[in-house]
Amino acid sequence: MMKILPSYAVVDSLKQHADQASAATIQSYQAETGRTERMATTAAGLTLDFSRHLISEQGLNELIKLAEQAGVEAKRTAMFAGEKINKSEGRAVLHTALRHMGDRLVMVDGEDVMPAVRDTLSRISSLCDTVHAGQWTGWSGKPVKHIVNIGIGGSYLGIKTALDGLRPYQRKDLQAHYVVNVDPADLAKTLAVIDPETTLFIICSKSFTTMETRVNAEAAKAWMLEQGMPEADSARHFIAVSNNIAKATAFGIAEENILPLWDWVGGRYSLWSAIGVMIPLMTSFAIFKRLLIGAFEMDEHFQNAPLEDNMPVIMGLLGIWYSNFFEAQSHAVLSYASDLDAFPGHLQQMDMESNGKRVTADGQPVDWQTGPVIWGGVGTNGQHAYHQLLHQGTRLIPVDIVAALESHNPVAEHQDWLFAHALAQAQALAYGCQEDQIRAEMAEKGASQAEIDMLAPQKVIPGNKPVSLLIMDKLEPETLGALIALYEHKVFVQGAIWELNSYDQFGVELGKVLGDQIFEQLTADSAVNEADAGLNQWLQRYRQKHHRA
Numbered sequence: 418m419m420k421i422l423p424s425y426a427v428v429d430s431l432k433q434h435a436d437q438a439s440a441a442t443i444q445s446y447q448a449e450t451g452r453t454e455r456m457a458t459t460a461a462g463l464t465l466d467f468s469r470h471l472i473s474e475q476g477l478n479e480l481i482k483l484a485e486q487a488g489v490e491a492k493r494t495a496m497f498a499g500e501k502i503n504k505s506e507g508r509a510v511l512h513t514a515l516r517h518m519g520d521r522l523v524m525v526d527g528e529d530v531m532p533a534v535r536d537t538l539s540r541i542s543s544l545c546d547t548v549h550a551g552q553w554t555g556w557s558g559k560p561v562k563h564i565v566n567i568g569i570g571g572s573y574l575g576i577k578t579a580l581d582g583l584r585p586y587q588r589k590d591l592q593a594h595y596v597v598n599v600d601p602a603d604l605a606k607t608l609a610v611i612d613p614e615t616t617l618f619i620i621c622s623k624s625f626t627t628m629e630t631r632v633n634a635e636a637a638k639a640w641m642l643e644q645g646m647p648e649a650d651s652a653r654h655f656i657a658v659s660n661n662i663a664k665a666t667a668f669g670i671a672e673e674n675i676l677p678l679w680d681w682v683g684g685r686y687s688l689w690s691a692i693g694v695m696i697p698l699m700t701s702f703a704i705f706k707r708l709l710i711g712a713f714e715m716d717e718h719f720q721n722a723p724l725e726d727n728m729p730v731i732m733g734l735l736g737i738w739y740s741n742f743f744e745a746q747s748h749a750v751l752s753y754a755s756d757l758d759a760f761p762g763h764l765q766q767m768d769m770e771s772n773g774k775r776v777t778a779d780g781q782p783v784d785w786q787t788g789p790v791i792w793g794g795v796g797t798n799g800q801h802a803y804h805q806l807l808h809q810g811t812r813l814i815p816v817d818i819v820a821a822l823e824s825h826n827p828v829a830e831h832q833d834w835l836f837a838h839a840l841a842q843a844q845a846l847a848y849g850c851q852e853d854q855i856r857a858e859m860a861e862k863g864a865s866q867a868e869i870d871m872l873a874p875q876k877v878i879p880g881n882k883p884v885s886l887l888i889m890d891k892l893e894p895e896t897l898g899a900l901i902a903l904y905e906h907k908v909f910v911q912g913a914i915w916e917l918n919s920y921d922q923f924g925v926e927l928g929k930v931l932g933d934q935i936f937e938q939l940t941a942d943s944a945v946n947e948a949d950a951g952l953n954q955w956l957q958r959y960r961q962k963h964h965r966a
């Protein structure tokens with residue numbers, strides 16, 4: 418049998434608290450004096466209300482000890498100080514430096530990285546000025562109107578999340594497009610709507626070796642040449658963001674058109690770097706700065722707030738409470754803000770690529786559960802789709818409900834309805850509706866006893882489903898930045914407690930290697946005879962379809 422967690426002294430006591438909680442209800446914990454005030458914390462424009470959780474105040478105090486015993490504070494200090502906590506790759510983890518607004522030095526290998534960060538920000542700012550002034554022109558002298566980001570994973574998901582979240586701030590004179598997948602349909606849908614003479618492509622790839630991005634960038638360039646772009650003018654239509662300047666130049670990007678990032682920025686944490694250049698291009702540099710400021714405020718909170726009020730720490734601990742003590746397999750993030758519809762996708766990479774690990778940072782197999790399945794969507798849409806399972810399914814799925822008090826779009830009573838439903842879901846999940854109440858209501862409406870006996874059990878909503886409410890005044894650049902940074906730090910806290918290296922991703926490599934091999938087999942000129950019969954049948958079928966030998 419698996420252990421619950423690494424051997425921290427507090428685990429036994431936590432197990433006892435979990436056993437008690439299993440026999441209790443969230444409703445019963447509401448009787449604790451001062452629970453609503455104690456189980457809430459505010460930082461960087463976000464308030465976390467975690468009173469609707471299946472944990473007593475004492476249990477929560479024990480969870481805080483878990484963070485202490487796991488050395489979360491020392492590990493946090495090491496990350497912010499630029500220590501090479503990504504041991505397997507020998508790298509520092511410093512996405513926080515990208516949004517650092519103070520005058521602290523951030524040292525990596527004896528060198529302060531902040532001048533390079535600021536220099537890149539100022540290059541981004543000038544690029545935005547040029548494009549926004551209509552002075553960045555294509556081969557025929559027309560100003561840029563379409564910006565196409567070619568990138569995948571961390572070179573897409575965070576950008577899309579931020580830019581959608583900033584929809585009210587988006588420029589009307591520019592259109593954003595994304596080419597992500599190697600599925601030719603993805604490129605085709607963009608090429609169908611852009612005007613080559615007014616399009617700027619951003620080839621966004623930290624490594625500049627990612628197959629999807631390389632193949633799409635090559636096809637986009639070939640298409641531009643076909644459309645009449647003179648080869649000599651390609652610098653007016655293609656820029657790149659990469660840590661691999663040599664590869665980007667070899668592709669044909671002019672060196673002055675390559676914005677850098679560094680090996681201490683993980684792909685899934687890179688939206689704050691030049692990887693996110695699409696964000697200020699489609700809004701303004703000032704808005705991007707506000708996004709960074711919000712993230713910085715969350716960094717400050719994470720570093721300075723005591724553990725018991727520390728939002729990322731509390732969210733991380735509560736996640737561990739359900740994953741490791743209650744065997745919860747997944748965690749849902751439900752945003753009551755349509756502009757956050759891309760957020761779950763970004764969180765999936767951020768969390769699952771970071772903490773979907775089976776060995777510790779020292780390479781020892783773990784004997785406890787690590788990262789859960791992360792999923793989610795927007796409310797109220799989800800209420801008419803998957804919330805049925807949240808309320809009456811057999812699985813325990815803790816939920817975060819993200820909502821804003823105010824909308825950018827004051828249309829009739831829409832926002833009142835939206836917020837009402839965010840709260841209603843929190844209440845329904847936590848407290849449900851019990852059978853005696855349902856029976857009484859049915860009887861009052863004149864239902865027969867037979868009807869009541871048949872229907873009442875089906876109508877029961879057991880409740881006791883843990884919910885965090887994460888509330889902001891309004892979805893603004895600062896609150897959006899803080900929200901994304903909050904989840905980044907939550908992932909850090911959980912990785913620290915599970916003893917993982919949250920910053921490598923060796924699990925994605927095998928698929929890449931096999932993909933290369935199978936691509937060779939699918940496209941080889943001469944006949945292919947693969948020993949694995951299961952694979953061979955599909956190779957032959959595909960090759961026949963494409964008239965290959």
Ligand SMILES: O=P(O)(O)OC[C@H]1O[C@](O)(CO)[C@@H](O)[C@@H]1O
Nearest residue numbers: 570571572622623624627684925
């Ligand atoms: O920015 P790149 O180097 O193209 O990588 C894209 C994505 O691919 C991954 O390496 C996974 O394959 C992610 O970690 C990364 O965000």
